[in-house]
Amino acid sequence: xxxxxxxxxxxxxxxxxxxxxxxxxxxxxxxxxxxxxxxxxxxxxxxxxxxxxxxxxxxxxxxxxxxxxxxxxxxxxxxxxxxxxxxxxxxxxxxxxxxxxxxxxxxxxxxxxxxxxxxxxxxxxxxxxxxxxxxxxxxxxxxxxxxxxxxxxxxxxxxxxxxxxxxxxxxxxxxxxxxxxxxxxxxxxxxxxxxxxxxxxxxxxxxxxxxxxxxxxxxxxxxxxxxxxxxxxxxxxxxxxxxxxxxxxxxxxxxxxxxxxxxxxxxxxx
Amino acid sequence: xxxxxxxxxxxxxxxxxxxxxxxxxxxxxxxxxxxxxxxxxxxxxxxxxxxxxxxxxxxxxxxxxxxxxxxxxxxxxxxxxxxxxxxxxxxxxxxxxxxxxxxxxxxxxxxxxxxxxxxxxxxxxxxxxxxxxxxxxxxxxxxxxxxxxxxxxxxxxxxxxxxxxxxxxxxxxxxxxxxxxxxxxxxxxxxxxxxxxxxxxxxxxxxxxxxxxxxxxxxxxxxxxxxxxxxxxxxxxxxxxxxxxxxxxxxxxxxx
Numbered sequence: 455x456x457x458x459x460x461x462x463x464x465x466x467x468x469x470x471x472x473x474x475x476x477x478x479x480x481x482x483x484x485x486x487x488x489x490x491x492x493x494x495x496x497x498x499x500x501x502x503x504x505x506x507x508x509x510x511x512x513x514x515x516x517x518x519x520x521x522x523x524x525x526x527x528x529x530x531x532x533x534x535x536x537x538x539x540x541x542x543x544x545x546x547x548x549x550x551x552x553x554x555x556x557x558x559x560x561x562x563x564x565x566x567x568x569x570x571x572x573x574x575x576x577x578x579x580x581x582x583x584x585x586x587x588x589x590x591x592x593x594x595x596x597x598x599x600x601x602x603x604x605x606x607x608x609x610x611x612x613x614x615x616x617x618x619x620x621x622x623x624x625x626x627x628x629x630x631x632x633x634x635x636x637x638x639x640x641x642x643x644x645x646x647x648x649x650x651x652x653x654x655x656x657x658x659x660x661x662x663x664x665x666x667x668x669x670x671x672x673x674x675x676x677x678x679x680x681x682x683x684x685x686x687x688x689x690x691x692x693x694x695x696x697x698x699x700x701x702x703x704x705x706x707x708x709x710x711x712x713x714x715x716x717x718x719x720x721x722x723x724x
Numbered sequence: 725x726x727x728x729x730x731x732x733x734x735x736x737x738x739x740x741x742x743x744x745x746x747x748x749x750x751x752x753x754x755x756x757x758x759x760x761x762x763x764x765x766x767x768x769x770x771x772x773x774x775x776x777x778x779x780x781x782x783x784x785x786x787x788x789x790x791x792x793x794x795x796x797x798x799x800x801x802x803x804x805x806x807x808x809x810x811x812x813x814x815x816x817x818x819x820x821x822x823x824x825x826x827x828x829x830x831x832x833x834x835x836x837x838x839x840x841x842x843x844x845x846x847x848x849x850x851x852x853x854x855x856x857x858x859x860x861x862x863x864x865x866x867x868x869x870x871x872x873x874x875x876x877x878x879x880x881x882x883x884x885x886x887x888x889x890x891x892x893x894x895x896x897x898x899x900x901x902x903x904x905x906x907x908x909x910x911x912x913x914x915x916x917x918x919x920x921x922x923x924x925x926x927x928x929x930x931x932x933x934x935x936x937x938x939x940x941x942x943x944x945x946x947x948x949x950x951x952x953x954x955x956x957x958x959x960x961x962x963x964x965x966x967x968x969x970x971x972x973x974x975x976x977x978x979x980x
Contacts, residue, residue: 525848574958577737580808584801584829591833616856619845627794627844628837634798645737672794675844676787 473504492715495566498559499712502705505556508549516546518600522685525622525678532618533611536603543604551597554590560701561586563708564639567653570715571646578642585631585638592628596621626674626684629693633672636665636700657707667696738809738953744802745949749942751796759789762839765865765931768915768924772854775861779846786847790840797836804828806949807882813956813963814889823881831874838867869915869925876909891962894948905941908934 513519517539527535536543561582568579599621603614643651643658671693674684681687730736756763766778779786804825811821842864846857883902886894914923915930922928955963 573737574734575737575809576812577741577805577809580805580825581741581801583825584804584808585798585832587826587829588798588832588837591830592837595833595837612853612856615849616845616852616860619848620841623841623844623848624837627791627841630794630797630837631801631832632798633795634801637798638801641740669795673791675794675848676791678848 492566492712492719495563495712496716498563499705499709501556502560505553506701508553512546512549512553515542515549517542522690523618523622525684529611529615532615533607536607536614536618540604540607543600547597547601547604551594551601554593554597557590557701558586560705560708561635563712564704567708567711567715568642570652571642572648572651573642573645578638578645581638582635582642585635589628589631589635592624592631596625596628599624622684623675626671626689626693629668629671632697633665633668636661636668640665652711653707657703660703661700664696664700667692734958735953735956738806738956741802741806742946742949742953744799745806745946748796748799748802749946751792755789755792759785759792760843761785762789762843762864762868763935765869765926766861768865768926769919770858770861772858775858776850776852776854778861779843779857780850783847783850786843790844793836793840797832797840800832800836801829803946803949807945810893810949810952811882811885813891813952814885814893815891816885816888820881820885824878827874827878827881831871831878834867834871835874836868838871839864842867865925866916869912869930872909872912876906879903879906879909892965893952893963898944898948901941901944904937908937
């Protein structure tokens with residue numbers, strides 16, 4: 455690769471080469487600290503802004519999210535929707551199918567931080583690992599249902615509606631793993647009683663609030679109208695905004711922890 | 725247990741996970757047997773019209789029951805975490821414990837999320853054509869009974885770990901009970917083929933015998949996990965034996 459002046463770790467550059475070079479610089483620096491347990495974690499962390507842009511773009515590309523699809527739509531209306539927006543549905547869902555599991559590395563950064571908590575056993579870490587895979591996989595299943603509906607939009611409208619329903623129910627009600635994850639993290643942070651806790655105390659309360667905000671979406675199957683319906687205020691907006699806020703806040707909190715671990719590790723090696 | 729004793733108890737994480745496990749399995753039983761009537765299961769030989777009627781008849785119970793599973797389903801991770809911990813406490817490689825953790829974590833999506841999604845979609849539109857309701861009905865029950873490999877291999881891994889273990893975390897007979905649980909996943913396989921007789925998803929073998937064995941297995945492992953927590957000394961050698969008279973003592977009294 456052509457030699458360029460070193461520009462630090464900022465991801466403010468737009469050029470792809472710059473981005474690649476910046477990542478490589480981080481990788482090389484981390485590789486020189488092989489003995490540090492947090493080695494390479496900054497690479498994982500700095501993939502997040504890029505992934506977040508893709509998530510956000512795909513979210514708004516899917517026409518069923520911009521104005522949430524109504525569960526009251528007739529089979530014909532649903533089929534028309536898939537016929538009219540076939541391309542956007544396909545592209546957005548392919549993007550989300552690719553990148554929804556990119557949440558797992560972030561969760562594993564959290565799991566690695568949990569090693570430093572003042573716990574007697576790794577039980578809560580195992581609990582978080584136990585649910586970390588399921589939520590993204592449930593979302594992956596959702597994309598499969600919606601992609602399947604868009605694969606052949608001219609099929610019988612009732613079949614398209616069935617696939618659409620399965621997608622929306624999985625997407626909306628599939629919160630049990632995220633609810634549990636927030637609960638486990640809240641408890642883990644609460645139990646982390648030491649002089650310098652891994653995460654600040656408020657992160658425990660924050661997780662508790664997010665967990666509670668996700669619960670109403672579990673009841674979306676009971677009604678097709680009102681705030682609990684899958685296009686309703688609590689089941690769609692509160693739930694999805696809560697997930698977005700969780701990802702942003704936890705990324706920042708984990709980012710800080712990764713940086714301070716890395717600094718401590720580098721000091722130890724030096 | 726008082727607030728203070730919980731905070732000071734070095735086994736608090738273990739006890740909370742154990743309590744959540746007990747809560748989860750009780751909730752599971754209440755929801756599946758009483759609320760939704762998913763257990764004992766509906767008939768595999770139902771016609772499309774009968775399947776459609778089944779959804780209508782169980783509408784409210786299914787709606788509320790499945791929503792509760794959507795809220796609390798993630799607590800299934802607590803028993804998986806405890807069992808993973810139990811295997812790590814044994815004198816075997818951690819490969820056993822991590823295999824168990826991954827296999828059972830993955831099982832959640834096909835094992836219980838699919839049935840909840842399929843049956844929820846079923847109650848949302850009672851006016852849907854009976855053929856499609858029939859398909860949802862079958863997707864629900866078959867994914868639930870027919871998700872086999874994860875539990876088969878998971879149980880066998882736990883069994884091998886127990887039989888190889890020199891730290892006497894569990895009695896050897898429980899290793900063989902794992903084999904019984906694994907075998908239930910073998911004999912449930914004909915439910916993918918038969919609609920009547922002893923083999924279908926509600927049959928004598930695939931349901932009645934399997935549920936009894938699974939019920940005993942679950943009750944036994946929850947009890948044995950409790951025993952393990954009581955005996956845990958946070959060392960790496962053999963777990964101390966527990967005198968019979970201490971076995972039913974409260975966790976606080978037995979905590980070091």
